[in-house]
Amino acid sequence: MNLFRSIVLSFVVALFLAPAMALAAYPDRPIRVIVVFPPGGSNDVTARIVFNKMPDIVGQQFVIENRGGAAGTIGAAVVAKSDPDGYTIMVQSTTHIANAFMYKGKLPYDTLGDFIGLTPMARQVGMLVVHPSMPVKSVKDLIALAKKRPGEINYSSAGLGSFVHLTTATFSSMSGIKMVHVPYRGGGPSKIALISGECQVTIQTIGSAFKNIKAGQMRALAVTSKERSAKFPDVPAIGEVVPGYEFTAWVGAFVPAGTPKAIVNKLNLDLKKALADPKVSKQLTNVTLDPMYMTPAQFDARL
Incomplete structure (x- = not known):
């Protein structure tokens, strides 16, 4: 026992x-x-x-x-x-x-x-950027051009439902414009599409975009956070032009x-x-x- x-x-x-x-x-x-x-x-x-x-x-x-x-x-x-x-x-x-x-x-x-x-x-903060050939220098300019040319401007994203897709789609909806969504297989390919001119607009996280911005490969228009970025204090927040817009992620x-x-x-x-x-x-x-x-x-x- x-x-x-x-x-x-x-x-x-x-x-x-x-x-x-x-x-x-x-x-x-x-x-x-x-x-x-x-x-x-x-x-x-x-x-x-x-x-x-x-x-x-x-x-x-x-x-x-x-x-x-x-x-x-x-x-x-x-x-x-x-x-x-x-x-x-x-x-x-x-x-x-x-x-x-x-x-x-x-x-x-x-x-x-x-x-x-x-x-x-x-935490991710996005930045609305355009190809340098785009005749726009501000969010107001982009909205005006997109309204003048509905369905003619392409924006790249990291895929359907990605942070880039949702931030840009929300911006388009809130600003009353229509751009064509072109999804890629990730943020890297999405960025390459903009740099090459295949697409004219995208929202990249600041960390992914700032070197390309400094190199003149893309132009920064605005950030997606409520406040401006300390690293780019001269770049406005989208919400300054589109009231109520704010989009950050993790x-x-x-x-x-x-x-x-x-x-x-x-x-x-x-x-x-x-x-x-x-x-x-x-x-x-x-x-x-x-x-x-x-x-x-x-x-x-x-x-």
């Missing part, structure tokens, strides 16, 4: 200690970070800045893999089907929520049910649903440390991305 009790007791103790032992060993190999947009956009920039710091905190490599297409839904589908073991992280933006409405009933995953939000990492980190709570909490705290690092904060700020942190519960409530 004593032997039986010892076996049962050992089993119970092992059952309770298993999660702690698994966490103590985590991570014991590199972690894959799937950015659901191509290189060059704000999601990619944020991921590379933040996760480049994580090896110093965690002691393992974080390997970034770009899986762009369909406003991030292709990469999200890969993450949703991945093992919930903490070795696959998704980087996605506000577009993740918008996709649930844009592709209603057509997504191969449940937007909220198949993922756990770790934390937002950065870039966040997610793991597949079913990932153990202990691992979720560990990754959240590790990301908190990374975001609090002065060098990371400065790198994000330099590309006009505001560091942003939440607990998993706070992020879940926001989602």
Whole structure:
């Protein structure tokens, strides 16, 4: 009988200690970070800045893999089907929520049910930009030209339902103009389309656009935030011309649903440390991305 009790007791103790032992060993190999947009956009920039710091905190490599297409839904589908073991992280933006409405009933995953939000990492502010050949120098000029030439001006986006698409569509609606939407497979290709002249207008995150603006490859007209950007104080807010307009977003980190709570909490705290690092904060700020942190519960409530 004593032997039986010892076996049962050992089993119970092992059952309770298993999660702690698994966490103590985590991570014991590199972690894959799937950015659901191509290189060059704000999601990619944020991921590379933040996760480049994580090896110093965690002691393992974080390997970034770009899986762009369909406003991030292709990469999200890969993450949703991945093992919930903490070795696959998704980087996605506000577009993740918008996709649930844009592709209603057509997504191969449940937007909220198949993922756990770790934390937002950065706040995005967009900038309305045009190709240098466009005969406009202000938001008023663009609105006037678009009203004069309805359906003749193309605007590029990172895909249907992307931050760029929604910000520009909202601007068009609120200003009473009609432009043609041309979706691409991410922010990088969308920016290239503007620089090449294939499209005449787009809204890029400031971090993605400011080098091209300084190089004269695109002209800045306005920012999408309520207030002007400290980095571009002479560039007005769209809301100064279109009353009530304001559109900002976030870039966040997610793991597949079913990932153990202990691992979720560990990754959240590790990301908190990374975001609090002065060098990371400065790198994000330099590309006009505001560091942003939440607990998993706070992020879940926001989602």
